[in-house]
Amino acid sequence: MTTLVFISFLSLSLLLVCEYAESNLSDSLNMLEDKSLKTEDDEIEFSDFPSWSGDERGVRVLVNVDSFGAVGDGVSDDTKAFGDAWKEACSTATAVLLVPPDRTYLVNATRFKGPCAENLIIQIDGTIVAPDEPKNWDPKNPRIWLYFANLKGVLFQGDGVIDGSGKKWWAASCKKNKTNPCVGAPTALTIDQSSNIEVKGITVQNSQQMNFAISRCESVRIFDVVVSSPEDSPNTDGIHLTASTNVVLQNCKIGTGDDCISIVSGCSNIKMESIYCGPGHGISIGSLGKDNSTGFVTAVVLDTAFLIGTTNGLRIKTWQGGSGYVRAIRYQNVQMVDVANPIIIDQFYCDSPKSCKNQTSAVEISQIMFEDISGTSKSQNAMKFACSDTVPCNHIVLNNIYLKRSDGKAAQTFCNSVKGFKYGYVQPSADCLTQSNNDSDSFINTFQQDELLKSHSLIHSEL
Numbered sequence: 001m002t003t004l005v006f007i008s009f010l011s012l013s014l015l016l017v018c019e020y021a022e023s024n025l026s027d028s029l030n031m032l033e034d035k036s037l038k039t040e041d042d043e044i045e046f047s048d049f050p051s052w053s054g055d056e057r058g059v060r061v062l063v064n065v066d067s068f069g070a071v072g073d074g075v076s077d078d079t080k081a082f083g084d085a086w087k088e089a090c091s092t093a094t095a096v097l098l099v100p101p102d103r104t105y106l107v108n109a110t111r112f113k114g115p116c117a118e119n120l121i122i123q124i125d126g127t128i129v130a131p132d133e134p135k136n137w138d139p140k141n142p143r144i145w146l147y148f149a150n151l152k153g154v155l156f157q158g159d160g161v162i163d164g165s166g167k168k169w170w171a172a173s174c175k176k177n178k179t180n181p182c183v184g185a186p187t188a189l190t191i192d193q194s195s196n197i198e199v200k201g202i203t204v205q206n207s208q209q210m211n212f213a214i215s216r217c218e219s220v221r222i223f224d225v226v227v228s229s230p231e232d233s234p235n236t237d238g239i240h241l242t243a244s245t246n247v248v249l250q251n252c253k254i255g256t257g258d259d260c261i262s263i264v265s266g267c268s269n270i271k272m273e274s275i276y277c278g279p280g281h282g283i284s285i286g287s288l289g290k291d292n293s294t295g296f297v298t299a300v301v302l303d304t305a306f307l308i309g310t311t312n313g314l315r316i317k318t319w320q321g322g323s324g325y326v327r328a329i330r331y332q333n334v335q336m337v338d339v340a341n342p343i344i345i346d347q348f349y350c351d352s353p354k355s356c357k358n359q360t361s362a363v364e365i366s367q368i369m370f371e372d373i374s375g376t377s378k379s380q381n382a383m384k385f386a387c388s389d390t391v392p393c394n395h396i397v398l399n400n401i402y403l404k405r406s407d408g409k410a411a412q413t414f415c416n417s418v419k420g421f422k423y424g425y426v427q428p429s430a431d432c433l434t435q436s437n438n439d440s441d442s443f444i445n446t447f448q449q450d451e452l453l454k455s456h457s458l459i460h461s462e463l
């Protein structure tokens with residue numbers, strides 16, 4: 001299957017806060033009549049993605065979970081009804097699996113597996129809640145709640161809410177109370193091993209652990225999605241990407257207790273645009289290299305983001321002892337308000353109860369560009385480049401940075417073993433960056449080419 005994903009860098013629309021149209025089923029079905037289902041400043045074309053033309057409306061088959069016995073009172077167990085409705089929708093061409101509005105469906109851990117008949121739409125307008133008691137969780141599915149896999153060309157959409165009822169899980173976390181055992185909890189929504197997927201408009205909240213994970217996927221577009229979990233909920237990453245390529249996140253508003261977005265090993269060609277993050281731990285690449293593992297992340301662009309009150313801003317985190325690389329990352333047009341560690345590369349990351357030893361091996365970090373980043377830092381080190389002594393960070397580029405401290409004191413840049421250069425206005429000054437070489441101009445040129453993603457996808461495919 002050839003999949004073409006075209007990503008334009010031109011759109012800088014400052015759509016920082018997502019807006020959600022009030023809609024109901026009739027609106028949603030009307031939307032299916034739209035020629036393209038695309039937003040005004042849409043830039044992505046998925047060539048193998050089904051398009052919904054008006055002609056198709058007549059043949060859309062509505063598969064309503066209520067018709068399979070779902071009660072929707074938030075108390076009755078609707079797991080079986082959802083499973084049965086899935087079987088029907090998945091095996092029917094141009095089906096719409098409908099979770100109707102104004103109801104709350106209690107559903108246990110469930111695997112919704114493809115492959116499905118073509119042109120499936122999953123329309124979530126109501127609320128889906130998880131049972132809230134960890135002790136009763138299905139032992140066969142300890143790490144998942146709503147899990148979708150092996151799908152091709154599927155659209156998830158609606159104004160509905162996926163609510164993990166995570167409160168008791170958080171209290172049972174070892175991050176909350178050291179006497180608790182450290183065990184993983186379910187991810188609320190997972191899309192695994194799928195391609196040509198769009199996710200539009202839904203809210204994921206109060207997840208047991210991660211809110212929304214995309215794993216082993218290709219060509220995914222997530223837009224107008226809201227993630228919301230409390231600031232003190234442990235390990236509740238907002239949107240987590242692993243081993244996925246050609247992923248676009250647009251106009252998403254994420255507030256949570258861990259990373260708003262985390263991008264881990266095996267990801268390439270990731271574009272994030274118009275992202276609101278806070279509270280949370282920022283927008284992260286990593287962690288990579290845990291337990292001497294090898295990790296790769298390449299060709300990531302974040303364009304236009306607003307971070308407020310987060311514990312980190314733009315972060316790359318790797319463990320000592322790892323290998324692999326993080327390469328060709330560009331952050332641009334980012335505003336920070338009261339963010340601790342607005343810009344941070346940390347090759348000494350250690351999220352473990354035991355302290356971590358320094359080692360000679362490390363995940364190599366190079367070609368990282370920060371451009372047009374401004375705002376306020378809650379900590380003294382507005383920029384921190386804590387790089388491995390044996391594997392220095394290379395080609396770190398700073399252009400037009402203006403970061404002040406929230407409390408008015410002087411901000412500074414911390415460097416350990418980092419090479420790169422700066423141009424334009426850079427505050428706090430970053431004189432500790434040592435010149436990596438003197439081909440700065442050609443390097444900047446390569447970075448400014450809009451071919452960045454394309455060229456790196458070629459590199460990646462050669463691996």
Ligand SMILES: *[C@@H]1O[C@H](CO)[C@@H](O)[C@H](O)[C@H]1NC(C)=O
Nearest residue numbers: 022023024025026027028030
């Ligand atoms: C649903 O939307 C349609 C079209 O916008 C509108 O006519 C109708 O009144 C709405 N129904 C409800 C229950 O809001």
Ligand SMILES: *[C@@H]1O[C@H](CO)[C@@H](O)[C@H](O)[C@H]1NC(C)=O
Nearest residue numbers: 077079108109131136137138
């Ligand atoms: C499913 O959820 C219901 C309602 O919370 C619960 O009683 C039941 O034990 C759960 N079943 C499994 C297999 O988790």
Ligand SMILES: *[C@@H]1O[C@H](CO)[C@@H](O)[C@H](O)[C@H]1NC(C)=O
Nearest residue numbers: 171172176177178179180181
């Ligand atoms: C931690 O858990 C233990 C055992 O359940 C409990 O006795 C203790 O009060 C908890 N501590 C806090 C701070 O919640």
Ligand SMILES: *[C@@H]1O[C@H](CO)[C@@H](O)[C@H](O)[C@H]1NC(C)=O
Nearest residue numbers: 290291292320321322359360
């Ligand atoms: C990682 O490698 C170091 C150095 O070879 C070794 O001491 C350590 O035990 C390894 N750690 C793991 C988790 O394998």
Ligand SMILES: *[C@@H]1O[C@H](CO)[C@@H](O)[C@H](O)[C@H]1NC(C)=O
Nearest residue numbers: 348355356357358387389416
């Ligand atoms: C590891 O190396 C860094 C940089 O040289 C140093 O600041 C840090 O103290 C070292 N950590 C340990 C545990 O030795």
Ligand SMILES: *[C@@H]1O[C@H](CO)[C@@H](O)[C@H](O)[C@H]1NC(C)=O
Nearest residue numbers: 434435436437438439440441
């Ligand atoms: C640039 O590199 C060349 C050759 O490597 C060297 O001769 C020259 O002095 C360098 N210039 C600067 C400004 O570092």
